[in-house]
Amino acid sequence: MNKIANRQVICDVLVEAAKEDKDVVALCSDSRGSASMTKFADTYPEQFVEVGIAEQNLVSISAGLAKCGKKPYASSPASFLSTRSYEQCKVDVAYSNTNVKLIGISGGVSYGALGMSHHSAQDIAAMCSIPNMRVYIPSDRLQTEHLFKALLKDEKPAYIRVGRNPVEDVYEEGNVPFEMDRATVLREGTDIAIIACGEMVKPAADAAKLLEEKGIHAAVVDMYCIKPLDKAAIVKAASGAKAVLTVEEHAPFGGLGSMVSQVVGSECPRKVVNLALPDAPVITGTSKEVFDHYGLNAEGIAKKAMELL
Known part of the structure; x- marks a missing residue:
């Protein structure tokens, strides 16, 4: 059984990318632990921004950094990122066409016992309805790695939802038939x-x-x-x-x-x-x-x- 969560893979890909590209920036809303971004924050503290429990500010700051030429990856619980900061996602990211990658962590019912307040069962509908916003939900750690390596190469807005816990592999190491925007x-x-x-x-x-x-x-x-x-x-x-x-x-x-x-x-x-x-x-x-x-x-x-x- 795989023991590596998709969120950990995201951090690993970004840490590797940040070695060569100092414009890669990770942001969290008091969620570096939940987002598995502690390694990034410790390795590149000057490329990490902690905004606290302020999801709206998280998105707006990310959009501002993108306008300055940075490549922000903003992580926050999907339940809050897709609701509390919805206007900022719509206006500051999508409408303004900023290079912001919004990472909804602990998506779906990942938070389990915390109930409906922490579940994100509406985010696909919400984010897909925003013009110019792409939406991705990778199925395992291997596909997640390919997806984020592809996202690092473009400058378009995107929302990506991942779960909280490790999931069984769908694909095999070295055999992931991934093509961007193709099922x-x-x-x-x-x-x-x-x-x-x-x-x-x-x-x-x-x-x-x-x-x-x-x-x-x-x-x-x-x-x-x-x-x-x-x-x-x-x-x-x-x-x-x-x-x-x-x-x-x-x-x-x-x-x-x-x-x-x-x-x-x-x-x-x-x-x-x-x-x-x-x-x-x-x-x-x-x-x-x-x-x-x-x-x-x-x-x-x-x-x-x-x-x-």
Whole structure:
């Protein structure tokens, strides 16, 4: 079982980049521990900014630094970054087209027992609705590394959500078929297309194996790039299947499921069902306990897929 969280990988990539590029700056909102940015702060204190519990200031300061030629990476709990500083994300980052990478840590239900106040089940919908804001949710540590190395090469705004704890590897060391803004097809299938993002990709892949044992051939698509959405990958997967199942750690409205439904409905009509968190405060528990309760695990995904066929 992998023991390296995606947030740690982000820090490692930025520490390496900062060796050669003194314009790389990391910022936190009293969250360097939660963001695993302590190593960056200790190694490059002159390239680290701690703003305290002030998410709005975090985003605005990052935008100001970007206008001065710096390359800011701002980390804060996704639940707060996507709500408390929403106006700053919209105006200072996206509308002003500043080179700010917003890193929503402890995304989804990562905070577990802290409940709805600390859960970010609305951030995909919120951030995707902002013009000029890209949205990414990598599925494992290996894809996270490739994503951030790619983000270091561009100067466009982006919001990236990662969870709190280590997750099982989806890919293998040295074999990560990553292409910027292109979904990754993990397997082909002609019965049902399962399109997932973030921590739901691994259980979706495992569900496909369970379905295969029952003679059901499922395609699995890792849609880490929520915006820009890889419409071509959606159309290809949906066109070759009888139905589409989307899986996400998000509310049922405005997220991956809604976006996939729009594409499928207009391009290649098929039945689409969205497996997501409920439109209600979720139960208290660890991520695994929450996922198991709502069927956001391999068994639950496989069961829902069979119901569609």
